[in-house]
Amino acid sequence: MPVAALKLTCRQDVEDAYRQIVPHVRRTPVIEVDPQDFGLDGFRLFLKLELMQHGGSFKTRGAFANLLCRRAPAAGVVAASGGNHGVAVAFAAARTGVPATIFVPTASNPAKVEAIRALGAEARVVGERYDEARAAAEAHAEATGALSIHAYDSHETLCGQGTVALEFEAQAAPDTVLVATGGGGLISGMAAYLSGLRRLVAVxxxxxxxxxxxxxxxxxxxxxxxxVAADSLAPRRVGEIGFPLAKRYVARSALVSDAAIVEAQKRLWSVCRVAAEPAGAAALAALLSGAYKPDRGEAVGLLVCGGNTDAVNFA
Incomplete structure (x- = not known):
C-alpha cells in the first residue's frame, strides 16, 4: 500500500489512545540525574524509566492500544517479536482474557521468551531474525483468523507508544529526547504527539x-x-506507517557501538541502580560516546525503554 494511503497518526490520536490505556499501564517515573555522575557536564539530564512499565518495556502501551481499540476473535491474538513486544502482548492478553501466540526468532533473549510463557502465552521460536518470525505470525493469522498485532507498523501501536511522549512532556518537558530506535514505532509515535515541539534524536x-x-x-x-541489541533494535526495515512522521520530525539519527551500549548498561547500574537491557541503555550510550553532544544549558531527556535482561545476577 502506498505510504500516502496509510493513516498517519496525530497528536489527538495519541491523546485518545492514552484515555483508553491509562487504567492499564503505569505512569513511569522520571528522575533528574546530575550529568557529572556520568562524567559529563553543562546540561540537565532527565531519565524516564520506562523499563518499570508492566512487561518491562514501553511496548505494553502499544499492546493495550491494540487490544482495547480492536476486537479480538475467538482465535485470540498473534504477534511476532524479538522479545519485548511479545512480553507486552502476552501481558495485555492475559489482563484482558485473550489467548495469545507469539513467534520469536532464535536471536531473542531467553529471559524474554521465558517471560512470554510465564504470562500464559504460547511462544514459538522460528527463524534467526525478526522478519522470519513475522512471516510465521502472518501465516498463523491467515490460517486461524487470529488478530495480528504488529510490533511497530500499525496505527494503534504508534498511538500507544506515543503516550510515552505525552507523559514525559508533562513530567519534565526536556528540550531534546534521545530515543533508542528499531522499527520506528516508538519514535514515530512520540513524533506524532510532539509534532516538532521538542527535538527528537534516534539512537x-x-x-x-x-x-x-x-x-x-x-x-x-x-x-x-x-x-548486542539485535533482539530489540534490528528489524530489516522501518515501518511504512511511522516513517513519514520520523522523516518530518526526527532531527537526526546517532549511531553507537556495541561497546558503548554495554558501557552504558554498566553505568546505569553503577550510578542509578537501573538494570537496563542493551536497547534500554542505547540512549545513554549516545551521550557517553559523544554521538550526541548537548548544548550548554540544554535539558536532555533519555528514555530508558526496557529492562528485560538477565544480566544482573542476584544469586
Missing part, C-alpha cells in the same frame, strides 16, 4: 542502522541487523 546501533539508512535514502530500505 541506533552501528550494527543495525535501520532508520539512519532510511532517512539517508528518503524511504524505508533494507538494513543489516546485528549487534
Amino acid at each position: 541506533e546501533p552501528e550494527a543495525a542502522p535501520t532508520l539512519h539508512m532510511a532517512l539517508a535514502a528518503g524511504r524505508p530500505v533494507d538494513a543489516p541487523g546485528g549487534g
Whole structure:
C-alpha cells in the first residue's frame, strides 16, 4: 500500500489512545540525574524509566492500544517479536482474557521468551531474525483468523507508544529526547504527539542502522541487523506507517557501538541502580560516546525503554 494511503497518526490520536490505556499501564517515573555522575557536564539530564512499565518495556502501551481499540476473535491474538513486544502482548492478553501466540526468532533473549510463557502465552521460536518470525505470525493469522498485532507498523501501536511522549512532556518537558530506535514505532509515535515541539534524536546501533539508512535514502530500505541489541533494535526495515512522521520530525539519527551500549548498561547500574537491557541503555550510550553532544544549558531527556535482561545476577 502506498505510504500516502496509510493513516498517519496525530497528536489527538495519541491523546485518545492514552484515555483508553491509562487504567492499564503505569505512569513511569522520571528522575533528574546530575550529568557529572556520568562524567559529563553543562546540561540537565532527565531519565524516564520506562523499563518499570508492566512487561518491562514501553511496548505494553502499544499492546493495550491494540487490544482495547480492536476486537479480538475467538482465535485470540498473534504477534511476532524479538522479545519485548511479545512480553507486552502476552501481558495485555492475559489482563484482558485473550489467548495469545507469539513467534520469536532464535536471536531473542531467553529471559524474554521465558517471560512470554510465564504470562500464559504460547511462544514459538522460528527463524534467526525478526522478519522470519513475522512471516510465521502472518501465516498463523491467515490460517486461524487470529488478530495480528504488529510490533511497530500499525496505527494503534504508534498511538500507544506515543503516550510515552505525552507523559514525559508533562513530567519534565526536556528540550531534546534521545530515543533508542528499531522499527520506528516508538519514535514515530512520540513524533506524532510532539509534532516538532521538542527535538527528537534516534539512537541506533552501528550494527543495525535501520532508520539512519532510511532517512539517508528518503524511504524505508533494507538494513543489516546485528549487534548486542539485535533482539530489540534490528528489524530489516522501518515501518511504512511511522516513517513519514520520523522523516518530518526526527532531527537526526546517532549511531553507537556495541561497546558503548554495554558501557552504558554498566553505568546505569553503577550510578542509578537501573538494570537496563542493551536497547534500554542505547540512549545513554549516545551521550557517553559523544554521538550526541548537548548544548550548554540544554535539558536532555533519555528514555530508558526496557529492562528485560538477565544480566544482573542476584544469586
